[in-house]
Amino acid sequence: MSSTIKRVGTIDGIRGWSLFGILLANLLIFQYGIFGKDEIEYFDLSSTNLGFYYFTKIFIEGAFMPIFTFVFGYSLILMKQNLKRKQLRVKWHLFRRSIILILFGLLHSTFLWEGDILLVYGIMGIFLLPFVNRKPKTILIWVVLLFSLITAGSIFDSGEDLEITSEAKMTSYLIETMTIYSSGSYSEIKDHRLNEDPMELDPEEAVLMLLLLPLLLSPMFLFGMFGAHKKWFMNPVKDKKKYLIGLLLLIPIGLLLKSTPYLFDEINMEMLGGIVLPMGYICLFAFAYSKLQPLLTVIENVGKLSLTNYVMQTVICTFVFYGYGFGLFAKLGVAAGFALGIAIFIFQILGSTLYLRYFKQGPLERLMRVGVYLRLRGAK
Numbered sequence: 001m002s003s004t005i006k007r008v009g010t011i012d013g014i015r016g017w018s019l020f021g022i023l024l025a026n027l028l029i030f031q032y033g034i035f036g037k038d039e040i041e042y043f044d045l046s047s048t049n050l051g052f053y054y055f056t057k058i059f060i061e062g063a064f065m066p067i068f069t070f071v072f073g074y075s076l077i078l079m080k081q082n083l084k085r086k087q088l089r090v091k092w093h094l095f096r097r098s099i100i101l102i103l104f105g106l107l108h109s110t111f112l113w114e115g116d117i118l119l120v121y122g123i124m125g126i127f128l129l130p131f132v133n134r135k136p137k138t139i140l141i142w143v144v145l146l147f148s149l150i151t152a153g154s155i156f157d158s159g160e161d162l163e164i165t166s167e168a169k170m171t172s173y174l175i176e177t178m179t180i181y182s183s184g185s186y187s188e189i190k191d192h193r194l195n196e197d198p199m200e201l202d203p204e205e206a207v208l209m210l211l212l213l214p215l216l217l218s219p220m221f222l223f224g225m226f227g228a229h230k231k232w233f234m235n236p237v238k239d240k241k242k243y244l245i246g247l248l249l250l251i252p253i254g255l256l257l258k259s260t261p262y263l264f265d266e267i268n269m270e271m272l273g274g275i276v277l278p279m280g281y282i283c284l285f286a287f288a289y290s291k292l293q294p295l296l297t298v299i300e301n302v303g304k305l306s307l308t309n310y311v312m313q314t315v316i317c318t319f320v321f322y323g324y325g326f327g328l329f330a331k332l333g334v335a336a337g338f339a340l341g342i343a344i345f346i347f348q349i350l351g352s353t354l355y356l357r358y359f360k361q362g363p364l365e366r367l368m369r370v371g372v373y374l375r376l377r378g379a380k
Contacts, residue, residue: 008078010233010289013296015071016303017285020345021064022117023313027337028056029115030317032330033177035170035198042174043330052334058258062270065117066220066278071303072121073128073224074232080132091129093372098125100371104307104364113314114193118307120217127214128221136229139222146219151272165198173198181322182329189322216271220278236290243287250280301352302345308362309348316344 028037036042040053076094083090105119131139165173173196180192227233236243254277257269289296302309319325320340321332332340355362361369370376 008074008233009293009297009300010236010286011071011074012300012303013289014067014233014282014285014303015306016299016301017281018064018067018071019302019306019309019313019348020341021060021281022068022310023317023345024056024338024341025061025064026115026313027317027341028053028061028334030113030321031328031332031334031337033174033181034114036174036177036330039170039174042171045334049334052338054262056334056338058255058262062258062274063254063277063281066274067282068117068306069121069217069220070224070227070278070282072124073221073226074228075224076125076128076132076221077225077228090132094129094132095126096374097368097372098122098129100368101125104311104368108311108314110194111190112311113318115314118310120213124214124217124221127218128225131222131225136226139226139229143219143222143226146215146222147275150216150219150275153271170198178330182327182331184323186322186324189324219275233286236286236293240287240290243283243290246283247280247287250276250283252280254278254280298349298353301356302348304356305352305362305365307364307368309352311364312348313344 031037032040032043040050045053079094079097080090083093099122101118101122103122105116105122108118109116131142176196177192180188184192232239254273254275257273258277260267260269260273285296321327321329323329
């Protein structure tokens, strides 16, 4: 987001908070691989590590990415308003922003890590262009419609997982991944990441998944856009009672829904929980912000450098777990990984706060700005 946009401190804080949750969730991928994290029985975890694993799956995984998605949509409207004030072409600048995100995502996923989200956000940025000039009421109608479709799909889901591969092929893939990721060179790990895939999807199934992706992701993007139009979070102290009610209602309901696949054999409301719980967490942070704003300002600093901090998390964690670094892949454990995530985030709080004393933008945010405005000094 451009530094000349009138920043909403609570939104920067929520963005920073979401980066913390994303890091904790991604540590399962960093430690066990993008497929291994859901085949955790292969790694023979201790009871303590299993406890942290299920805590992460229920409380964190799938709950903080939607928060970041909400903030992305919110920031999209702020940037649109900023561009209109400067009498610049809104959709063209937003399109360039999306293309740059796609390029960042391609570089990130090709040369660093398979868990990239920047590519998807860039694609979604293009998908959302028709909505940037729509009225808030129109956006809300789409939000309700899409949320309703996801809810219906979650309710009528049989609870059976899609069989994407055979057990033998998955086992072979995980054994190879453990060996290469823990002791391989950078080129060996990169080759394995880009060329080995245990999934056995038909082309029709792959196309269907790609077509469903915008349907599943767009509600939270659009909800964030609606929130920006309605000027949510501009005055958290004034609205703190609303946030308190929201967090007390939505967090317990969201946690219950996300727990259903672990509590019941035939009921899986995890997808719906992945909508409700993030909304509860947003209310939680907004309420905390109304009480502890001076203390939480440091979280804002992480959010202001979100792109740089996100990529930095990848750099740090791949070095810790991959063979060209410390080689701790599948060795550290979920509990210790959780502690590592806290330490990394504290480091990013301190680093971001110190950095912003001397610079207004992070290095990747600066590159983004130059690409969007096509000026070395950005837009005035």
